[in-house]
Amino acid sequence: MADKPMIGMVILLNAIAAGVLYQRFHDHPQVQLLESRVLEVYHKLLPPKTPDRCGALKWPSYVLISDRVVFPDGVRPGAVFVEGSKIVAVSENVTVDNPHVMNFKNAVISPGVIDVHIHLNEPGRVDWEGITNGTRAAATGGVTTVIDMPLNSDPVTTDRTQLEAKKKLARAKAFTNVGFWAGLVPGNAANHTRLEELVAGGALGFKSFMCNSGINDFPNVEAADIAAALPFLKRRGVPFFVHAEAVTKVESDPSADPARYTTYMATRPPKFEQDAIRLLVQLLDADTSPAAPGFSVHIAHLADADSLEIIRGAQSRGHPLTVETCAHYLTFSSEHIPDKQTQYKCAPPIRDATNKQMLISALASGAINLVSSDHSPAPASLKEVESGNFLRAWGGISGVQYLLPATWTALREAGVDLLGLARLLSEAPARLAGCSSRKGRVAPGYDADIVVWEPEERANTSSALNMHTHKLSPYTDVVLYGKVLVTVVGGELTSLFGMVNKKPCGQVVLGRDA
Numbered sequence: 001m002a003d004k005p006m007i008g009m010v011i012l013l014n015a016i017a018a019g020v021l022y023q024r025f026h027d028h029p030q031v032q033l034l035e036s037r038v039l040e041v042y043h044k045l046l047p048p049k050t051p052d053r054c055g056a057l058k059w060p061s062y063v064l065i066s067d068r069v070v071f072p073d074g075v076r077p078g079a080v081f082v083e084g085s086k087i088v089a090v091s092e093n094v095t096v097d098n099p100h101v102m103n104f105k106n107a108v109i110s111p112g113v114i115d116v117h118i119h120l121n122e123p124g125r126v127d128w129e130g131i132t133n134g135t136r137a138a139a140t141g142g143v144t145t146v147i148d149m150p151l152n153s154d155p156v157t158t159d160r161t162q163l164e165a166k167k168k169l170a171r172a173k174a175f176t177n178v179g180f181w182a183g184l185v186p187g188n189a190a191n192h193t194r195l196e197e198l199v200a201g202g203a204l205g206f207k208s209f210m211c212n213s214g215i216n217d218f219p220n221v222e223a224a225d226i227a228a229a230l231p232f233l234k235r236r237g238v239p240f241f242v243h244a245e246a247v248t249k250v251e252s253d254p255s256a257d258p259a260r261y262t263t264y265m266a267t268r269p270p271k272f273e274q275d276a277i278r279l280l281v282q283l284l285d286a287d288t289s290p291a292a293p294g295f296s297v298h299i300a301h302l303a304d305a306d307s308l309e310i311i312r313g314a315q316s317r318g319h320p321l322t323v324e325t326c327a328h329y330l331t332f333s334s335e336h337i338p339d340k341q342t343q344y345k346c347a348p349p350i351r352d353a354t355n356k357q358m359l360i361s362a363l364a365s366g367a368i369n370l371v372s373s374d375h376s377p378a379p380a381s382l383k384e385v386e387s388g389n390f391l392r393a394w395g396g397i398s399g400v401q402y403l404l405p406a407t408w409t410a411l412r413e414a415g416v417d418l419l420g421l422a423r424l425l426s427e428a429p430a431r432l433a434g435c436s437s438r439k440g441r442v443a444p445g446y447d448a449d450i451v452v453w454e455p456e457e458r459a460n461t462s463s464a465l466n467m468h469t470h471k472l473s474p475y476t477d478v479v480l481y482g483k484v485l486v487t488v489v490g491g492e493l494t495s496l497f498g499m500v501n502k503k504p505c506g507q508v509v510l511g512r513d514a
């Protein structure tokens, strides 16, 4: 006899997927626990056994039902009709005429999370992270689309050939949908032909660093490079993602202990973010070329809440600035980072608890547009795990699997509801990535990218369930709410209770909506 939680799962799922589970997940020990009677009943619903390929075992159509569907305008009981890779209809009538119904009862049906900032590091640095593990982790956490950064892979993505290589790898390996930002570096900033080749190849926009990126092949831009690229970015209507820190020499205490977090924090003060953002605003002031819709200067991973005042000022003068912060800035604060725990190191650094609350309020009020993970793992040796030296450790936080529960846990206390969350994690990211006419909403005609989850239940943050290539993560064993049950990617049941489909069925997201 199955144990209690398993019975709960079976009831919750209306036992639907048992047959699918049997065929697609049969090598997973948990599946053996499902009652054989349930398997028998639902086996009948399956089409004849077909080769293991994407779509092969998909029902021609099926319906997801729940008491809480996050529609674009509110949360209500509803039914979501999926055919192939699309949502074909939605209804508030939950009595449906279809043999393939999954009734999730009180669990929530939300649009799949879109993480616009992730480093998959492939090709070239799969010993850090790769498409396979990175997107499996994403799907497990309810993320259905990731947009990959142009650096940390080797080669970096600054020309068309390099972009083509990434597209090919993602088509073969991705469990979620994957799109790409291209790199804007001194070598291509002034050559609009090369930038155009990247956009024509399907890049969704560009990313630059205003400080050393840590990757030699991805040098930072200077003001002149940005000025040279701006007319192209504006005319082409693509976002310009910026790591905005203007790093200058700071007075630091040479005797400060590098194993203490505050020693690292002092090397990258808020002033660096503020100076960089001011410079970006000046460059926008100086460029009078016309801007097409889709263009924005997008401040990546804002850590300093005081910078928002500069951003608001520029926005009020009509400048298209968009802002992202990351789940780790909403979850952790510098006061609580223990010595030597370099899994917390990222740039800009995690700041204090007051700053954290200000970021959370800014998300609640709409002053910050969206939340990303900036998932960027590295091997333990680079993270200086043994020495615990914050100054030498590679910066980058591993966390795509926890983006949904960490963001929800931080924001629900500030009064953000399920609809507000969907706007910050799905709708606004889809707009930035240029796919908001097909992704980011549970609505007819949209891609069937869906997460079913229980917001009141705890996510299991045990490192044993962490799917990242490297398990080191500041989120390990942290109390987070939001348990993901099912992730549907393009109509495919990609993750069920943390078990991931054997076949990678993600799509490559190419080009922005017209």
Ligand SMILES: *[C@@H]1O[C@H](CO)[C@@H](O)[C@H](O)[C@H]1NC(C)=O
Residues within 6 Å of the ligand: 093, 094, 095, 096, 097
């Ligand atoms: C709901 O849909 C079912 C099946 O299509 C139909 O029989 C029923 O009349 C509908 N109920 C309402 C209130 O429209």
Ligand SMILES: *[C@@H]1O[C@H](CO)[C@@H](O)[C@H](O)[C@H]1NC(C)=O
Residues within 6 Å of the ligand: 191, 193, 194
């Ligand atoms: C600009 O890029 C194009 C396409 O990659 C290349 O053919 C051309 O030589 C470059 N122009 C300059 C001035 O570097």
Ligand SMILES: *[C@@H]1O[C@H](CO)[C@@H](O)[C@H](O)[C@H]1NC(C)=O
Residues within 6 Å of the ligand: 460, 461, 462, 464, 465
């Ligand atoms: C979390 O998962 C681990 C590994 O499967 C398991 O040992 C642990 O009991 C789970 N924790 C909870 C609270 O379910």
Ligand SMILES: *[C@@H]1O[C@H](CO)[C@@H](O)[C@H](O)[C@H]1NC(C)=O
Residues within 6 Å of the ligand: 126, 129, 130, 132, 133, 467, 468, 469, 470
């Ligand atoms: C995925 O992660 C596991 C565990 O760290 C690792 O052994 C494996 O090599 C990784 N797979 C790929 C394809 O990188």
Ligand SMILES: [Zn+2]
Residues within 6 Å of the ligand: 117, 118, 119, 149, 374, 376
């Ligand atoms: Zn990043």
